[in-house]
Amino acid sequence: MEATATLHLGGILARMAVFLLLVNALGSVSCDEQVPLLLWTSDGISSPTQPPPAAGHIIGQQQLTSYLEKALNEGPRNVVLFLQDKMSIEDFTMYGGAFGNKQDTAFPNLEGALMSSSSRLVLPAVSWPASNAVIGQLQDQLETSPLYMDPETLSQLRLNASSPALLVFRLPYGLGADLMSAKEILSGNDEVIGQVLSTMRARAVPYTAIYTALQPSREAASLSMEAGLGGGRSLLQARGGYRERERERERQRRIKEKAGVYAPVEFKEGEDTCILLWAKGLSVSILRSGRWEEHDLTPSTFGEGVSPQLHGSSCDKSKSKLVLNYENVLGHRSFKLIFAMSQRRYQVSARRWFTLDAVELEYDRTTARFNGSRKVYAPAEYSYRCESVTNFRWPQLVPRSLNDPANQWRVSFQDFQIQGFNVSGSEFSYASDCAGFFSAGIWMGLMTSLLLVLVLTYGLHMIMQLHTMDRFDDPKGPAISVPQTE
Structure with missing residues (x-):
């Protein structure tokens, strides 16, 4: 068998x-x-x-x-x-x-x-x-x-x-x-x-x-190279050829990455830049007849020669709003993607933090609102970056309520970075990444180590409290009489 x-x-x-x-x-x-x-x-x-x-x-x-x-x-x-x-x-x-x-x-x-x-x-x-x-x-x-x-x-x-x-x-x-x-x-x-x-x-x-x-x-580049070198069986026997393909693959990957770099979306208040947004991919999807229909907003937002419409955007010292205006998105003639942010001082940390309060989709006089303040935040002097910001896979964005139209939408931001305050020039400040350093496993290890250190410290303290007797019985002499008042 x-x-x-x-x-x-x-x-x-x-x-x-x-x-x-x-x-x-x-x-x-x-x-x-x-x-x-x-x-x-x-x-x-x-x-x-x-x-x-x-x-x-x-x-x-x-x-x-x-x-x-x-x-x-x-x-x-x-x-x-x-x-x-x-x-x-x-x-x-x-x-x-x-x-x-x-x-x-x-x-x-x-x-x-x-x-x-x-x-x-x-x-x-x-x-x-x-x-x-x-x-x-x-x-x-x-x-x-x-x-x-x-x-x-x-x-x-x-x-x-x-x-x-x-x-x-x-x-x-x-x-x-x-x-x-x-x-x-x-x-x-x-x-x-x-x-x-x-x-x-x-x-x-x-x-x-x-x-x-x-x-x-x-990658396709490595496959074409394999075909030119005579097929898979011979390459399995030639270790050096494999390494050459790996170098070529890495070079092609870097060329693609370099070609895919584009400037962030920049909103200015007067002559000063106050909001920056960058993403490798922006997409939205709507549920219709049991199917998800997706629309990629990236080509209309980023790239050489692309100038997104930002009318409706605003910023000040405590609140900022970035409005991206689109046309003909999933059957809607007018479509807006809005990022609403705010900053304030928190007494516990003794510093100012900014939060992405909401991501809104406006279409046909309807607003779908996702709350993001619980997961998307950073120190006010920093930008916020995350590999993936979505509302359906490890969600950082959640609908405002069960009846909100946001329940019919999916938003996905890949390699996402945003800064709404304290922008210097046209570049992002230091990024606060969404991937935390202290995971659950690290915390468990730290707590276990702390418990063991406390037990060891208590044991050493008890040993140090032991004292040797200053009197001893002589088997040939009279017994020692210890007064109770001593």
């Missing part, structure tokens, strides 16, 4: 390799925009077989939603999502034993799970924006919030087949100069997958498992 399973997965990986070669030959799609997605159910659980896409077809967000809906409507609604930071189809062809070296595979547990499942789906090419939003899609379909878990705490969670659950396990990915570094990380991730699936089997709860990534791990 094990040999049959191994040969079958080898066929799957071989088809993936054929798909990759077909894409390279056609040159019609960009390989750096896709990630694979694998879906399967637990042992003994069957769901309707879904036809795989045609070779070379890229799964978009709408089609991926259709696949997930069909799998969850008729399959287990306890979902185990293995979300890797980066992954591409080449990770399977290079490290999955696709060329016959099955003993060197980095995915033994994943292969076993796929072979033991009667319902599995392999999507070799999913557009990475669609895979990046897979948590939100699953959250909408299951009508439950995601639980970010680790294998050690999974055994403490109570699960049942009647109540849906979305369990998310984040997996790392790193690629250095050493060829084995990526394989070792993927092998470690496969061990995590095996540990989680073993715990789920012990709990006897049916589940649907999904394995995908947030973004691709390979």
